[in-house]
Amino acid sequence: MSLRDELLKAGLVPSEQAKKRDSDARRQEHQRKKNKTLGAEEAARREEARQRADAELARKREQDRRLNQRREAERQQREHAARARQLIDAHRLNEPSAEAIYNFQDGRFIRAVRVTPAQRKALATGRLAIVRGDRGEFDFPLIPRETADKLAQFTPERVLLLYPESEGDEAEDEWGD
Structure with missing residues (x-):
């Protein structure tokens, strides 16, 4: 209970x-x-x-x-674009008095830039490079190899033509210049 x-x-x-x-x-x-x-x-x-x-x-x-x-x-x-523009403008070697035409390939197009005979030789030996500028559609500055190497580090698409560096004497002997 x-x-x-x-x-x-x-x-x-x-x-x-x-x-x-x-x-x-x-x-x-x-x-x-x-x-x-x-x-x-x-x-x-x-x-x-x-x-x-x-x-x-x-x-x-x-x-x-x-x-x-x-x-x-x-x-x-x-x-990178600003730095590239600054590098290119500071080291541009194009001469307004150049008369020879230098043809090169830009993607699927053939482009032309006016060069002096010394610049043509420097391009062939790899001491100069052709890069894409930004002043216009057909702006292709010539710049020294060292500058092109710096440019290729952060904007490789701007370097259009840069041959391997070689001695100029071999090229002259080979072509008979």
Whole structure:
């Protein structure tokens, strides 16, 4: 026999009060279980929302990282173009009085640049190079080999013609100049 039953039998506790306490106890137990399920559901919803927020944050970070990479690449490209322009303009050896035409291949096109006989020899021996300038579509500056080597390090697409370096005497003997 339980304590409640003994108290009822002794008449120390009225039966309505005992029923009310039983009812309250059942109600509290029910609320506790309900809150536990609601708490678990609420915790699951919170966890799901947190996971969605984390996934969104990760996606945003990845998008920002890609955007920053693209911006950095564009900045580097502009920097390389400016540096190339500066190198070419500082070491340009084209002479306005040159009359000989020197033909060379630019991709699938044959291009021409005016050179002096000394420049033609320097081109053939690899001491001069032809590069793509940016003053116009047909701007092909002649620059020294050292400058062309520096230019090829960061913008190799600008170097159009650079023969391997050789001695000029061999070329003269071979062609009978």
